[in-house]
Amino acid sequence: MTTMPAATAPTSLRRLFDEIGTVDQVGIEERVAKFTTRSLKKKSKVFGLRLAVSMVDLTTLEGKDTPGKVASLCQKALRPHDIGDIPPTAAVCVYPAMVKHAKKHVVGTQVKIASVATAFPSGQAPLKTRLAEVHAAVNDGADEIDMVINRGAFLSGEFGRMQDEIAAVVEACGQSTLKVILEVSELETYDNIRAASFLAMRVIRPGDFIKTSTGKTSSNATLGNNQVMLEAIRDHFLATGIPIAMKPAGGIRTAKQALHFLIAVKETLGDDWLNNRRYRFGASALLNDLVRQLEKERTGAYQAPWNFSDATEGY
Amino acid sequence: MTRLLITKTPKCYVGGAFIRSESGRVAPLHDASGAFFANIPQCTRKDLRNAVEAAAKAGPGWAKRSAFNRGQILYRLAEMMEARSGELTEAVALGGTSKAEASREVAASIERVVHYAGWTDKYEQILGSVNPVASTHFNFTVTEPMGIIGVIAPDDSPLLALVSLILPAITSGNCVVALASSTQPYPSILLGEMLATSDLPGGVVNLLTGLRSEMLPTFATHEHLRALSVAVNAADRKTLKLGAAESVKRVNLLKAEEPIDWFSDKRQGVEEIRALIEFKTTWHPVGA
Numbered sequence: 036m037t038t039m040p041a042a043t044a045p046t047s048l049r050r051l052f053d054e055i056g057t058v059d060q061v062g063i064e065e066r067v068a069k070f071t072t073r074s075l076k077k078k079s080k081v082f083g084l085r086l087a088v089s090m091v092d093l094t095t096l097e098g099k100d101t102p103g104k105v106a107s108l109c110q111k112a113l114r115p116h117d118i119g120d121i122p123p124t125a126a127v128c129v130y131p132a133m134v135k136h137a138k139k140h141v142v143g144t145q146v147k148i149a150s151v152a153t154a155f156p157s158g159q160a161p162l163k164t165r166l167a168e169v170h171a172a173v174n175d176g177a178d179e180i181d182m183v184i185n186r187g188a189f190l191s192g193e194f195g196r197m198q199d200e201i202a203a204v205v206e207a208c209g210q211s212t213l214k215v216i217l218e219v220s221e222l223e224t225y226d227n228i229r230a231a232s233f234l235a236m237r238v239i240r241p242g243d244f245i246k247t248s249t250g251k252t253s254s255n256a257t258l259g260n261n262q263v264m265l266e267a268i269r270d271h272f273l274a275t276g277i278p279i280a281m282k283p284a285g286g287i288r289t290a291k292q293a294l295h296f297l298i299a300v301k302e303t304l305g306d307d308w309l310n311n312r313r314y315r316f317g318a319s320a321l322l323n324d325l326v327r328q329l330e331k332e333r334t335g336a337y338q339a340p341w342n343f344s345d346a347t348e349g350y
Numbered sequence: 351m352t353r354l355l356i357t358k359t360p361k362c363y364v365g366g367a368f369i370r371s372e373s374g375r376v377a378p379l380h381d382a383s384g385a386f387f388a389n390i391p392q393c394t395r396k397d398l399r400n401a402v403e404a405a406a407k408a409g410p411g412w413a414k415r416s417a418f419n420r421g422q423i424l425y426r427l428a429e430m431m432e433a434r435s436g437e438l439t440e441a442v443a444l445g446g447t448s449k450a451e452a453s454r455e456v457a458a459s460i461e462r463v464v465h466y467a468g469w470t471d472k473y474e475q476i477l478g479s480v481n482p483v484a485s486t487h488f489n490f491t492v493t494e495p496m497g498i499i500g501v502i503a504p505d506d507s508p509l510l511a512l513v514s515l516i517l518p519a520i521t522s523g524n525c526v527v528a529l530a531s532s533t534q535p536y537p538s539i540l541l542g543e544m545l546a547t548s549d550l551p552g553g554v555v556n557l558l559t560g561l562r563s564e565m566l567p568t569f570a571t572h573e574h575l576r577a578l579s580v581a582v583n584a585a586d587r588k589t590l591k592l593g594a595a596e597s598v599k600r601v602n603l604l605k606a607e608e609p610i611d612w613f614s615d616k617r618q619g620v621e622e623i624r625a626l627i628e629f630k631t632t633w634h635p636v637g638a
Contacts, residue, residue: 336571336597337399340406 045192048230055233055270058225058263067258070298077332080294084329087293087321088121090311092149092282094128094319096250102136105129109140111344116326119333124322125311126179130155131172138176149179149214153204156218156249158183162200169207179212180204181317183249184231186221194234202238214244214282214315217264220254225263232267236279242312246282250317255285261296265303272304281308284317290328293321360535362391362559363542365404366552371560372396379536382446390535393560395568398527401556402574405498405525408553413495413523417471420521424467427548431460431541438540442509445534458613459513465618466517473522473623481631488634493627495523496600500569502562502580504606508534511612512541515579518622520554527556527575535559566590573597577626581606602626 075083093112095104105127112124126147129137134150141148150172154160169180182204188197205213215235219228235245245264247256261283268279281300287293293316300308308314323343330338360379361368370376373396376389412420431438435456442452474493481489499519503512508531519526530538542557558565566586569578570593578590581604594601602625604610611617 336573336593337402337568339573342573 047192047194048227051194051230051233052226055229055267058229058266060225063225063259063262063266067262067299070258070295070302073298075294081329081332083294083297084290084325084332085122086309087290087297087316088115088325088329089123089125090315091124091322091325092126092128092284092315092317093124093322094250094284094317095133096128096130096151096155100130100133102133105133105137106140109137109146111322112146113141113144115322116330116343119329121326121329125315128179128181128317131168131175131177134172134175134177147178148176149181150175150177151181151183151249152177153182155181155183155216156251158185159187162203165200166203166207169204173207173209173211177211179214180208181214181216181246183216183218184235186218189222189227189231189234197231198234198238201235205239205243212243213239214246215239216246216249216284218249218252219247219256219260220252225260228260228263229267232264233271236267236271236277239279241277242280244280244282244315246284246317248283248285250285252285256283256287256296256317258295258299262299262303265299269304278307278313280313280315282315282317287316287318288320288324290321290324293325358388360388360390360539360559361542362393362397362539362557363545364397364401364553364556364558365407366546368542368546369397372400377560379444381444387444388536390539390559393529393558393565395565397558397560398529398565398568398572401527401558402498402572404553404556405527406574408551409495409497409523409525412520412525412551412554415523417474420523421467421470423549424463424470424517424521427544427550428460428463428467430544430548431456431463434540434544435460438509438537441537441540442534444536445508454613455507455510459510462510462513462618463517466521466623469620469623470521473620476620477624477627477629483633486636488636489631490634491629491631493522494630496626496628497524497576498574499524499526499626500572500575500578500580501526501528502566502569502578502582502586503528503531503538504581504604504610505531505533507610507612509537509541511581511610512538514612514617514622515581516555518618519579519626520550521623522627524576524626525554525556528558529562529565529569530557530559532560532562562586567593570594571597575599578602579626580604581610583607600626 095108109127112127115121123146126149127137128149131150137148152168152172153165185197185200217231222228300314327338371391371393373394375392377392379387379390381387438456439452442455443449477493479491483489501515516526538557545555570590577600579602583606587603
């Protein structure tokens with residue numbers, strides 16, 4: 036990770052750090068290393084796994100997505116496994132063009148439709164185009180909009196522009212929940228992640244999300260950047276009383292990782308954030324592993340991947 | 351000048367890496383005279399689970415290797431064992447076997463590896479077939495590896511029995527998760543070091559040490575293991591059969607309570623390979 040120490044950062048960023056404080060990188064990393072050492076016994080593990088299932092935004096964001104693939108993903112979200120009492124996921128996350136195909140499968144259920152918008156994943160389109168995309172997704176029935184911030188504006192110190200754009204998207208969302216993707220791998224330092232979190236949190240509504248990444252770059256959600264954002268949410272909540280929700284995305288593939296993230300939430304923000312209104316996982320492969328581990332706990336036997344849908348290999 | 355003693359920490363070979371047990375547990379191993387020899391990892395069912403995951407990663411690549419290449423790699427394993435045969439002999443003799451007998455076991459083990467190295471590109475011709483059918487079809491049968499095979503070695507013949515159970519499985523492209531002799535695990539530790547230098551892809555053979563009683567139920571019920579090839583006592587066989595019925599896996603059970611002549615030619619050959627493969631028959635339409 037290249038570093039841009041707070042002391043040499045642009046003036047606008049330095050002023051912001053005076054206000055919100057910087058991040059102790061060594062401290063954060065030692066803190067998150069502890070989360071992976073907790074011993075979870077059976078009852079807590081099953082609770083955590085079921086909770087994690089209910090927090091998944093089951094995602095498909097590929098050029099080859101088809102209405103048929105989205106339909107099967109919606110069925111999977113509604114009923115992750117045919118045996119056992121496994122809850123549905125929180126949402127299905129698709130591209131705007133797929134919203135209308137997905138919506139008809141989940142109408143009347145608790146599963147929501149989330150759509151990435153604003154020229155995901157780069158955000159490199161005129162603001163007018165990005166807002167039009169948000170409007171289109173909302174009109175097609177998207178309950179939630181995942182937007183990307185203007186990283187170029189942030190990195191060049193144009194915080195006002197970055198915040199104005201987020202505010203414009205908030206307005207375009209109407210009743211839909213907004214998730215603001217910071218794309219942490221392009222922000223490069225923990226200090227920047229904290230700064231971007233605060234800038235976003237100041238213009239979004241209570242219950243809106245900040246989100247780590249698009250899943251389209253080399254590095255994604257880690258316990259470290261998740262922790263920086265959780266602590267930003269905590270500090271913002273303590274200062275203003277406004278609860279902001281959180282969504283790590285990309286790179287969370289195993290049930291064990293998901294439990295580590297939940298431990299971080301529990302120990303940083305407490306039980307009020309342990310539900311799918313305040314915390315989500317953006318993932319595709321994670322759901323299968325969660326279900327696989329739940330089946331292991333139910334049956335007592337380690338499960339083969341081919342017992343679950345979407346397993347690719349028969350070996 | 352006296353040198354500081356450099357003692358070895360024996361480690362298990364899993365996924366191409368040398369690991370300690372996830373539990374951090376070890377069990378002291380003593381030689382035949384009762385003197386402390388080393389601490390051996392005492393693996394758990396979670397280590398077994400991790401080994402199966404490692405095998406699942408390595409499997410498709412190993413099965414796709416050409417038969418000739420698999421043979422080359424197995425022959426190289428024999429080369430690696432031959433180069434360290436003295437050390438292997440001492441490891442086998444740790445349990446009280448005479449040096450001469452241990453040396454004979456090591457030689458037989460190396461020859462068994464060479465035996466299967468020769469079979470890799472030959473069993474298909476014998477087990478596959480072109481089948482006469484009454485319709486206008488070209489009908490043929492080919493073999494495919496089963497997947498991940500669980501191996502549980504008996505306490506005696508700690509090297510030869512282990513090699514004899516593992517080799518027929520990997521010859522056809524299966525992967526193996528093996529539990530070594532509980533009383534004489536050290537030869538399996540050395541075998542792991544030789545596997546690591548044999549060009550065999552990491553994860554194709556995974557060797558665990560520890561208590562059979564702790565891991566046996568997991569071998570029985572783990573759904574990702576497609577077959578079990580074991581030499582255990584009657585009570586353990588019952589546990590394995592019950593678990594295997596539940597998880598629908600094939601079992602090749604040898605009776606550990608009866609003497610098994612591992613040196614015998616009956617303990618090697620194409621029938622052993624055949625016990626751990628699936629047959630696939632294809633009907634291909636042809637012009638009348």
